Each structure stands twice: as structure tokens, then as C-alpha cells.
Amino acid sequence: MTSPPPPPPPPHLHLISIILLLTITVTSQTFSTSEQTTLLNLKRTWGNPPSLTNWNSTTSPCTWPEVHCRHNWVVGLQLNSKNLTGLIPGFICDLRNLENVILRDNFLTGEFPRVFYNCSKVVELDISQNLFVGRLPDDIDRLSRLETLELGANNFTGDIPPAIGKLSELRLLHLYQNLFNGSIPPEIGNLSKLEVLGLAYNDFPDPEIPLEFGRLKNLKTLWMAATNLVGKIPKSFSKLINLESLDLSLNKLEGEIVPGLFLLRNLSDLFLYKNNLSGHIPLSIQCLNLRRIDISMNRLNGSIPDGFGKLRKLEVLNLYSNQFSGHMPTSIAHISTLTIFRVFRNNFTGELPPEFGVHSKLEAFEVSENMFSGKLPENLCKGGCLRGVVAFSNNLTGELPRSLERCDRIVTIQLYDNEFTGEIPLGIWTLSNISSLRLSGNSFSGELPRKVGGNLSRLEISNNKFSGRIPPEISSWVKLNVFKASNNKFSGEIPPEFTALSELTVLYLDGNSLSGELPSQIKSWNSLTILNLARNKLSGQIPASLTSLQDLLDLDLSENQFSGQIPPQFNNMRLTALNLSSNKLTGIIPPSYDNMAYENSFLNNLNLCSASQISNIGNCFVKTAHSNKFSPKIISMIIIASALVLLAAVMSTLFVFRDRVKKQPKRTRTIWKLTSFQKMDFTEANILSCMTEANVIGIGGAGKVYRIGVGQPRGYVAVKRIWNKLLDQSQENEFTSEVLILGSIRHSNIVKLLCCLSSQNSELLVYEYMVHQSLDRWLHGKKRKLEPGSVPGFVLDWPRRLQIAIGAAQGLCYMHHDCSPPIVHRDVKSSNILLDSEFKAKIADFGLAKFLEKQKPGEDDMSSIVGSLGYFAPEYAYTSRINERIDVYSFGVVLLELVTGKEANEGDEDLNLAEWAWKHYEEGGSMMGALDLEIKDPDTYMEEISTVFKLGLICTSTLPSSRPSMKDVLEILKRCNPLDLLPEEVKHGREEFAVAPLLRRESYVTSYH
Known part of the structure; x- marks a missing residue:
């Protein structure tokens, strides 16, 4: 029997249900509209970027790719790299369910956005790579x-607040690349869930690693490169059982690596953190998970513990540039995962473990500048992945392993300054990818091959025992750029085919037994800058075809048997170094070289003569024995007459000076007004008492520059004296600008104006003294034939050049992005980049600098073109408006100067440097073909050099909008070799932030071949 149907609900319940349903629908619709309004307001606040054109009022925010929703509520914003500008507004927290906020890589400004205190559900906040400034708040634990908290690559300063240690849920904390200059709080050690900690690239004041960091039991990545760390690596690190990547490079750490530091020393360590384990513990768990150790560029010493070989997951081991000693543990060579092994520039001794390469697929093997002995390991390339063998400056012996012939991927072999013997295996010469083969300073023998690999651009085999003739087939070595073969036993003639190598820039064949005449016609040595054939047996005349080499700067043909006259076409060459000594040359020295600058260039040529009486060279106009001579009486009369004329001139000058003095009014005591901009550690009297000619170090259009000693601790100051009466209106404006700007800004990469002394007649600007003067004197001083001693005796190596570029970029970045209003320098050039005693770069000469204020309609930024030739941005020709991009262009030229060694106006075919560099790049020219030949060991830094060259190109783009900001430039310079500098997790995990700026900005840095 079926039950009766339930009675119908009362009519009022139907009504209640309908009202409730309508209420829910209306509420949901209202909230959705409210969130859409909030998002559109955010878009307007951040400058309506074109990247957010799809944000409109006609579509649901949950369909926008940058907005993540759950149940129709906004829970995430993915707004990285959207060109957002301005502040973060407080109404962002009207999105009540917001959990993930990604604002990375934009142009957002202001102090740390406390507005997020009102976003109660936020679990991920990423505002890295923006323009935030100021201190982190002490109540950040709110x-x-x-x-996840990512604040890297901003301009935060001061201390890291201890309150950050109260964020107990943190798993990732990134504070890298800021301006923190206070303490590192030990309270960070309280973050028990933390997995990634990045504090790298901050200027902390010599901190020690807090012992409390040993309590970070879940830490996987510790990145503290370039943080000024001192002291020792704490023993507490042995408790970091989950650590996978450790980077403490570029610091000042000292002491030895304690045995067992990176291993669990006993089971109590294990149970301290894994107290839920029970039963048998496998032996393998006693080794940590370390995959990457980088403690390079510190002051660590002692030996390497054998326990390193127990790190069975280790992939990268960087120990270079320390003071380690002793033997290399054999156990390291048994690590099956090891790919990168860099221990160069230490004091290691003994033999290299022969097992290297047997158990793992090595990619980089760099052991140079140690005291290793014995043979090079035979199986380095067994895994087939090796790209470089760098073992120069050791005591290695024996022959080269024949297994290297099978290294198809190898790019560079650098074994110079060792004691290797035997012949080079033929397969090494012809490796398909090898670009650099550097074997100088050994005892290798044999002849040159007929064929080499198609990419070989640098061959250095000087100071060996190579012999035989230079084969005509050398013309097939088409990529050869540098060939150094000094002091060997090569014989025979130089084949004409040799001159067909169009990319050759450097050629050293001095100290051999080459004979015969030079090729009378030179085919394609158009790029040659250095040609050294000294100490051979070459004969015949110097061919006039040499004078067609317009790029040739250094020519040495000394100690040969050349005869005949020096071709008169030498007058058209631009040689900075010439040596034709010890030959059999005759005739007159060409006028361009008949001066004291080349007085040692023509010695021991008995029949060569000078028209200007160069010492040690015969005078072409000396009378012969049969010529008429002046009598002693006539000579005496000439001398007496000359003396009387001179005396009369002196007396006349003295009378005129006396009359002028009488007519002058009596002098009154000069009153000086002192205006100080910095803390003074000297007095007005220190300056005024030393304003003498003996202290002058430079002269300008309106005054002089003095170096004046002021005692310790400062030592010296530089004083620019400007005579008021010599100033025109433009110069007076420059003086005012210099005082106004330098007196109001402070930055470690901007030269300090200490004070100003003013009187009725002159102004004295007192600056900190820069010991190494200006960058251009180091890069170009020798080319300009400055007076002896004006340029130091050694050249800038690449690490110093990169350091200078980064320092100058930091100064400009501060002016453009951290000053309010921003400052445009308008005269950035290598002569306005000064270098202190440690080669730290500082921007100087702010006479043309200008604050960027908002203009009224129709108002111009400037009335005329200012700056220096070769550094002008192209838009100067068609606009009077200025912005920061003109400084970026000029700085790009400086970058090109650092890489190429050329001056700003030095190009080919009336091109300036920027135009030449673009042409060289667009025509597919090699990187070696653009490189300054004075950069030592360029292969070691080629990736960095390439990046800086390409960055210089994009900075000098014709279109201003295509140029990066100085913040972008600085970021790329600091990360010009990102895959070496960053932890593996950064490269391969979700934290792709650090390589993203370089890899994402394809328009800034493209691949270079």
C-alpha cells in the first residue's frame, strides 16, 4: 500500500525560497561586478599598459589570462613583465580572496607596500625586479x-628586520640584489619551513653567517653570493640535511673546510631532524643531497676533505679563486653525477686523479693556476660532453691524451705554461667545434697540420719546439683570428697563401728561422693589427704592400736582414709601435716616424739616417770632410750675438712688468666663503696654501685642476679652480648645475663634491681624489702617445672592465630611478668615469646634468646640443626633448669601448664606434674580431664579453624606445653569465626569476655567432 503524498508546503515557504534565491543571485552578481571594477581601477592606476588591453567591462575577469579565479572569486594576479608603473594602491585588497600576487619585473615604485596587510589571505607576494625603495617595515610579520616572499632586485636599504623571522609559514624568501647595508638577523633561523633563502648581492657590512642558519632543517637552497661575508663556514651547516644548493661565492670567508661539514657526522644528527624514522637506515642516507657547491672567490684555505667524494648527487663543484692546498682527493673523481669541476687559481699540488671522466659526464674541467704535476687524466672526455679543458700554469707533463681527439663538443683547450711534450694528436687539430687552442710555454714538437677545425679562431703555440714550414694550405684556416707562434723552429719562406686569412688580427712569428722575402702582395690581411716577425732570417726589401694594412698598429721586423729603403708610404700608416732595428736598411727615415717617439725603432741600421737628429741615428745633413766648415771664430761670434739678443729680451720684459705693477691698485686680502657638502676632515687653509703650479694635474678652458694633500686619512683631494672672469653664460650655468646636483645627491658610484670655496675672483670645487684618474686614459692613453708615465704600465683585464661597467651603471641607475626628480647626465663618456684606488668607478663632471622636471606644453628641455662627439644619441638631430635614454645611448658607447678598446669616434669608413659595432654585428663578424687585443685570456670570459658587447649594441639602438632602462642594463651586467652565477634550482625549478631578465628580454640580448 503506497503512502499518501506529502502535503504541499505552505504558500509562504515558496515565497521565502524565491526571495532567498533572488538574494543570493543578486549578491553574487554584485560582488563579481565589484571585483571587476577593482581590477579595472588597478589597470588605470598602473598606467593602462597595452599588455592589459583585454581587461574591459564587457568580459568576466575570470576569463582574463592574468587573473586566476576559484568559484568565481579572484584568488590570483599573474602580472609579471607587464610594464606596470606607479604605486600599489590600497584598494587592491578589495579583492577579498586574493592569495597569490605576482608583480615581478615591472616599474612599480614607492616603499614596501604595507597595503597588503589588509589582504588577509595572501600566501604568495612577488614584487621582485621593480623600483621599490626604503627600509622594510619592522612589523612585516603582520x-x-x-x-613565498620575493623582494629581490629592488632598492631596499637598511637592516633586514628581525620580525621577518616570525613569518613561520615561509618556504621561500628572496631578498637578493638590493641595497641592504645593515645586519642579517639570526632570527631567520627560526623559519623552520624555509626551503629557499636568497640574500645574494647585497652590501652588508662584513657579516658572519649566523650560526642559527643551521636550524633551517628544510632548507634546500642557500644563495649568499657577494654579501661581504667574513669568518668561517659555520659547523652548524652539517645539520642542513636537505640542502641541495649552496652558493657562498664572491665573499671574504676564511679558514679551512672542516671534515664532515657537508655530511651527517652521526646518527644523532639524523634523528634530530628525522625522529619519526624507525627500522634499518640505509647507508646512502648518511650523505646529504647536495647537488651544487659554490664557495669560489673567497679566502678559504687548507685541504679538501676526502668526504666530498661521498656527496653522491653532486653535479657542480666550484672551489676556484681561494687558497686551498694539498692533493685533490681521488674520491671526487668517482662521483657519478659530477659535470662541472672548477678549482683553478689555488695552490693544489700532486697529481690529478686519473679517474676523472671515467664515472661521470664532465662538461667543464678547469684546474689552471695551481701546482698540479703528472699527466692530464686520460678519460676526461669519455662521457662525450666535455666543452673545455683549462689547465694552464701548472707543472703537468707527458703527452696529450689521444682520447681528446674524440671530444666533438669541446670548444677550448688551454694548456699553456706547463711541461707537456710530444706531438699534438692530429684529431685535436681538426675538432669540429674547437675555437681556442692555447699550448704556449711547453715542449710540444711536430709540424703544423694542413687542415684544422672550421671554427678555430685562436691558436697559441709560442715557446715550444714546433718545426718545419708553414704549409700553403694555411689559407683554409679561414676563421683564424689570433696566431701566436713565437720562439719555435719554423723555417722556410712565408707562403703568399698565408696572407689570404681575412679575419686574422694578431700574428706573432718572431724568434723562428723563417727566411726569404716577404710576399710582395698581401691578399686579405685587412684586419691585421699586430704583425711581429722579429728575430728571423727574412731578407729583401720591406714590401710596400704592408702599408695598405690600415688597421695595423704594431709592426716589428727587427733583427732580420731587410735591406733597401723604408717605403715612403709608411707616412700614411697609423702605427703606435714600430721596430725596424738591426737590419740593413738605407736612406731617410719617413718624416712621420722621424721623431723622438720612435728613437729606438731604427737602431743598428748603419746606412739609415735621420733628418731631425734622432739620437743614435746618423744625421742626413752632416757635412762631409770635404765640405766647408764654419771657423771657431765665427761660431763664437754667433753664440755671443745670440746671448746678447736673449738678454735684451729679458730686460725689456722686466721693465714692462715693473710698469704694470706700479699701475695696479694695492691688493686687498681675499675673502673666501666655504660651503660644505660632506663631513670635512681638512680645513680651508689646507686647500688655499697648496694652490701652486707644482700641484697642477690638468688644465681646462676656465681654470686648472690641482691635486692637494690634506693628510690622513683622506690623503689627497682634487680641486677645480674656475676663474669667474673667464666664464661665459653657458659655463656659469654648468658650474651652477655641478654644485646644485653634486651637492644634493649621495651615491658610492658618483664622485663626491666635498665643498665649495668662493671668492670675488674664482670658485674652488673640492672633490674626492681618484687615484687612477679616468677610464679613457686606461683604454686609449697609449694610442694617443701621452707623455711617458701618464698611463700605468699594465692594461685593464676583463674582470676589472666588468667591475667598472657595473659601478658606472649603478651610478646612472641611481640618478635615473632613485632621484626625485630624476637626473640626466647628458655627457656620459669614458673620460667622465673616474677610478679610485681599487678601480671602483664613479660618474663625474655634472656640468651638463639636468633635473627632469615636468614640462609645460611647448617648453623645450634644452636649447642646444651638448655632450661629446661619438656619444651623442641620434635623436639629438631632430628633437630638443631629453630623457634618460640619451644617457643609455652614451653608456652603450662606453660598453663598446670596454669590449673593443676603440675610441668613440674610431670606426671604419667614417663610422663612429657604435655604427661600426652594429655593422660588424649585422655582417656576422666574429666576437674575436671586435675584441680589444689587450684583454688577457679572453676565452675565459668570452660569454661575459659577448653579453656586454650585445648589451652595448642594444643600448645604442637608433630608436630611443628600443633601448633598455639603466635598471635593465645594470641587471644584465650583474648577471652577464647567469647560468654560472645562480643556483641550479633557479635554473630548473619554479624560481625562474633570476635568469628570466636575461633570457626573456630577447630584444636586449640575442645570440651571437
């Missing part, structure tokens, strides 16, 4: 639910 963001109590945070699991």
Missing part, C-alpha cells in the same frame, strides 16, 4: 600567512 603578513603572517605568507609562504
